Amino acid sequence: MNQDCKVYTLLGIKKYLYVVAFLSFNAAFADTEVPSPYSATPGGRVSSRVDAERKETIRLRYKTGNPIAGQEKSQLCQGCHGTNGNSTDPLIPKLAGQHINYISKQIRNYQDGTRTHEIMEAMASTISDDDLADMAAYFASQNKMKGSGGAENPRGKELFTRSDTTKMGIACVNCHGERGKGIESQISAFPVLGGQHKDYIRQQLINFRSGDRRNSPYKIMNRIAESLTDIDIESLAEYVSVQP
Ligand code: HEC
Ligand code: HEC
Incomplete structure (x- = not known):
């Protein structure tokens, strides 16, 4: 095998490992059937492929809350994130129709310092597990966030949808769904970006x-972001934000 071949094979293996890691991560969530925010009982059915302990951990961390209670509990949050989770400040993310697991995970990350932001760390530190489940259920149950519906940025579209344009060989669309609207409505930890x-x-x-x-x-x-230039980032941000 010549040198070029070896490098190529190594790159291939590396890419393959990422894909496997991604798929197993996805499977861990896919195996847990989280009921809709409106169902009566928290928790859910889990296939035998996930052992009991893992199932319990996932259930506790991503248990489903009550969106009605969440509406009341999230008054303060709504001051910044908007009444229905549609914030008007361009640097405050919309939460409307965002995946419930993604919202919960971000709050946990602000709590344990794996995601840093002065205001959100302070906000997150006040939220109990039960309140988090209810608040996340409230924002997740709102109509999904919408963009202006304006013209799509062609470069952004190409980067978003074509796997051969990314260093990892997996296009954004594979994880974030068509037009960035997400893949599965209630269980996904891959955030909605469209709009x-x-x-x-x-x-x-x-x-x-x-x-x-x-x-x-x-x-x-x-x-993924490592290989993006400033123009790529601008084009991608433009493309996803206009999605109606
Ligand atoms: C003073 C304004 C403000 C308040 C109040 C506030 N947030 Fe935030 N929130 C922000 C900003 C700004 C960010 C973006 C932070 C960053 O860049 O990491 C954010 C980020 C988030 C995110 C991450 C969203 C994403 O798409 O990754 C979640 C979830 C969230 N906030 C939930 C809440 C909840 C729940 C409350 C109420 C307990 C709350 N926020 C209160 C300003 C606020
Ligand atoms: C292999 C799956 C995967 C691919 C491919 C992928 N993402 Fe992500 N992305 C994720 C995950 C998982 C998260 C949530 C990270 C977390 O838990 O904080 C995320 C988060 C994000 C966020 C933060 C959203 C928020 O509300 O804060 C943005 C923006 C984003 N991705 C854009 C992109 C773009 C643009 C591409 C393509 C160039 C892309 N992603 C490709 C899995 C992926």
Whole structure:
């Protein structure tokens, strides 16, 4: 095998490992059937592939809350994130229709310092497990966030949908869904991006690229953002934010 071949094989293996890591991460959540925010009992059915302990950990961390109670409990949050989770400040993320597990995970990350932001760390430190479940259920149960519906940025579209344009060989669409609208409505830990504020998306991609934000599983988003140029980031932020 010549040198080029060896390098190529190594790169292939590395990419393969990321894909396996990603799939097993996805499977861990997919195996847990989290009921809709409106169902009466928390918890859910889990296939035999996930052992009991793991099932319990996931259930406790991502238990489903009561959106009606969450509406009342999240009054303070709504002051910044908007009444229905549709914030007007371009640097405050919309939470409307965001995946419940993603919202819960972010609050846990602000609590344990794996995601840093002065205001949100302070806010998160006041939230109990039960309140978190209810608040997340409230925002997740709102109509999904919407963009202006304006013209799509062509470069952004290409980067978002074509796997051969990313260093990892997995396009954004595979994890974030068509037009960034997410893949599964209630269980996914992959956030909805379509219709999110452009300035917020741009900032998060910059933070992933610089390593200021490092809370994605297996550092997946850091690896992805590493290969993006400023123009790529601008184009992607533009593309996802306009999605209606
Ligand atoms: C003073 C304004 C303010 C208040 C009040 C506030 N937030 Fe935030 N929130 C922010 C900002 C700004 C960010 C973006 C932080 C960052 O860049 O990490 C954010 C980020 C988040 C995120 C991450 C969203 C994403 O897409 O990754 C969640 C979830 C969240 N807030 C939930 C809440 C909840 C629940 C409350 C109430 C307990 C709350 N916030 C109160 C300003 C606020
Ligand atoms: C292999 C799966 C995967 C791929 C491919 C992927 N992402 Fe992500 N992305 C994630 C996960 C998982 C998170 C949530 C990280 C966390 O838990 O904080 C995320 C988070 C994000 C966020 C932060 C959202 C928020 O509300 O704060 C942005 C922005 C983002 N991704 C953009 C992109 C873009 C643009 C691409 C393509 C260039 C992409 N992602 C490709 C898995 C992926």
